[in-house]
Amino acid sequence: MYYLGIDLGGMSIKAGICDDNGKILCKDTCVTVRNEDGDRIINDMANLCLKVISDAGLTVNDIEYAGIASPGSADSEKGVIIYAATLPFLNYNIAEKLSERTGIKKIYVENDANAAAKGEATYGAAKGYKDSLFVTIGTGVGGGIIIDGKIYTGFNFSGAELGHMVIVKDGDECPCGRKGCMESYASASGLIKLTKKRMEENKDSIMWKLCNGDINNVNGKTAFDAQREGDACGIAVVKEYIEYLACGIVNFINIFQPEVLSIGGGICKEGETLLAPIREIVKREQYSRHSDKQTIIKTAELGNDAGIIGAASLGK
Ligand SMILES: [Zn+2]
The missing domain is CATH 3.30.420.40 (ATPase, nucleotide binding domain)
Structure with missing residues (x-):
């Protein structure tokens, strides 16, 4: 199976396709452009996701789930970014928005350091x-x-x-x-x-x-x-x-x-x-x-x- 990882930062958005061993098959990045309601970020993120899926020779149906690592605090149960100082999102359901734009059904959202800790526990140190x-x-x-x-x-x-x-x-x-x-x-x-x-x-x-x-x-x-x-x-x-x-x-x-x-x-x-x-x-x-x-x-x-x-x- 394949998993889509998204690293959402205040300066850039990175996305990559990982296999079951946590190996990145394909990745790309774009600049984080903030507008007032954050729509620009959702659009750019969705396009980036679809691009890496296509670059890896896959379709959305091949993606088991996507995960978003975000700064600030995130309600991982609801897929909501509660607050992030560097992003225009406040109690914002980013999982739902990205799902609508990409067709990926299951999307997890988590604080970036927590996500990295999980990554190290699953595939790293x-x-x-x-x-x-x-x-x-x-x-x-x-x-x-x-x-x-x-x-x-x-x-x-x-x-x-x-x-x-x-x-x-x-x-x-x-x-x-x-x-x-x-x-x-x-x-x-x-x-x-x-x-x-x-x-x-x-x-x-x-x-x-x-x-x-x-x-x-x-x-x-x-x-x-x-x-x-x-x-x-x-x-x-x-x-x-x-x-x-x-x-x-x-x-x-x-x-x-x-x-x-x-x-x-x-x-x-x-x-x-x-x-x-x-x-x-x-x-x-x-x-x-x-x-x-x-x-x-x-x-x-x-x-x-x-x-x-x-x-x-x-x-x-
Ligand atoms: Zn302090």
Whole structure:
């Protein structure tokens, strides 16, 4: 059977056809163009879906179901996007609209990080495990909770916002309205903010050279690159950043004790440089450190296609 996965983002819409092994046979993308009632998005999404189905040499009847991974919160039972800051949809039945436009009968809708967690549990880093967590590190910190193979969303579909756990009381302001959320410190944006702050205090750091003397060129790799060069300030920034990230991760593990916790997003390209110190902190601090069963902490496996593959796994 074939499954259509749709990754609906504020900037672009991606769609792909997956087989039973979560392999993408064919995919395409278009720009997200917002008009007031969102009709333009539905039309463009429907055309994109029909195009990838046709490009794969299939018809709508060959598609078992479609899944939509959306930002914000989504009522997965009704197929409704409840709210998404980057999209013009409010309590909007996107499943029904897309079904009318494409003829695909079964359409699932889910928050994008939850869908990616399901994708990792079905085809990726947590395949074969019943309980897993997925943490994605980008401009924010997103999360997904899989319990007994199913996405856990809470009764109002707004659960699993792992990044909005406070790790520094009265800390930096977060767009969610709280102060000191993990997202403010452990996201790529948090890392960039920390790197810039420490650079201002350390004018002799090699990081100035790495960004050609312009602090606006700092990115999520700058401190890690400086660490590899043996730069004391770079080493200190990476250590401090990882301590924030690990603080959140120990909290998650203490609550859920998942079999696998996978970390996605651009920063996971650092691999063991990132994971080894996190494992050390978890080993030292987690509540269940004396158990012979320990959470496996690893990088996520679906990469840039996590949205499409996650969406295509929603009916699994
Ligand atoms: Zn927050």
